[in-house]
């Protein structure tokens with residue numbers, strides 16, 4: 001292999017694009033995506049995920065393409081395609097299989113194929129390797145080599161960027177691990193951990209997210225218990241958090257592409273080996289039930305003060321799966337909207353971060369273009385703590401709500417505020 005390998009990145013989403021831009025500072029990099037429109041937007045300097053700025057894109061030497069022929073002749077292929085679950089929460093490996101199939105047709109002797117997508121242990125070697133072999137006619141581990149390097153970035157997080165965090169790498173051979181350490185190490189100041197083998201690296205990634213899910217489930221469960229007791233989980237967490245080894249997790253809906261999905265990958269793997277993953281699936285089930293627990297509690301709180309109300313007008317602030325990102329994938333706010341509509345509410349939704357076209361296309365939701373209203377709502381729900389909502393003054397929040405109305409604060413973002421006494425305030 002050439003001393004300075006040339007690299008392709010397959011799948012330019014939240015993970016692939018920042019990686020490609022950073023690696024392109026040190027190597028010849030070609031970024032590929034099957035979505036021609038994504039490539040077109042990126043070529044015009046626009047990243048709709050908001051992870052890479054326009055100047056960064058324009059100044060990058062990254063070559064962008066949706067032509068598979070342009071992947072021929074490179075040394076390392078890094079696959080960063082989605083790994084979702086289907087409607088039964090079973091891993092849907094279609095994108096990773098298709099990407100492997102495509103790369104299998106163009107790899108050459110000496111190439112390394114690295115997977116970054118989150119998977120369960122065994123996917124890289126037992127599923128992707130054989131696809132690459134079949135499509136290439138080459139022998140895995142002899143003619144070409146596998147690697148795995150899980151991605152840990154967190155959309156919207158400007159501190160833990162791909163060039164700043166420790167990267168776990170694993171190669172099929174010691175030489176491949178060394179090559180991957182050098183490649184990734186050049187962009188992140190050599191913050192590399194070489195895992196024992198590929199399955200260990202796959203397992204490490206999937207448990208990072210499963211662990212978060214279980215910890216959030218615990219906090220969600222205690223938040224429901226404390227609701228019944230009439231105490232706020234946030235007050236309790238603030239007090240308990242003064243202990244040196246108390247883990248700081250916040251209650252909330254678990255949406256998005258990772259934490260709510262990856263535990264199902266681990267559970268699927270466990271079941272295929274004859275183990276019933278009770279803790280993992282119990283955490284999932286608690287987190288999945290959180291939206292309806294919250295909707296019911298907010299509705300009851302509104303009805304307690306306004307028993308006669310039958311068709312409350314409700315405004316939900318936030319639609320994305322978490323704060324300060326435009327990502328709508330697996331957002332659980334849609335469950336909240338469905339619950340409220342079923343309870344008779346007329347629901348409006350506002351979100352300055354979300355793309356109105358995507359909201360309409362994916363969920364048939366027409367986002368309110370601004371917070372201005374001449375007709376205040378019976379209930380407003382602070383659902384996603386975007387910075388813009390944290391910055392709202394108490395007066396501007398009150399203006400949105402009728403005097404006897406409810407200000408529901410799902411994430412506790414306004415819990416230190418004072419609101420005029422005629423408003424009700426609800427928080428976990």
Ligand SMILES: NC(=O)c1ccc[n+]([C@@H]2O[C@H](COP(=O)([O-])OP(=O)(O)OC[C@H]3O[C@@H](n4cnc5c(N)ncnc54)[C@H](O)[C@@H]3O)[C@@H](O)[C@H]2O)c1
Pocket residue numbers: 010011012013014015016032033034035038080081082083095096098099116117118119151152153154155257258
């Ligand atoms: N988003 C995150 O914060 C994050 C963090 C860590 C790990 N991960 C994992 O990384 C992987 C990618 O996630 P993401 O958030 O970047 O997904 P994404 O949906 O943002 O991006 C994936 C990209 O791959 C493209 N694609 C799909 N199939 C393809 C194919 N066959 N060939 C080429 N391109 C293809 C899509 O068009 C899309 O642009 C997933 O396994 C995910 O679990 C994501």
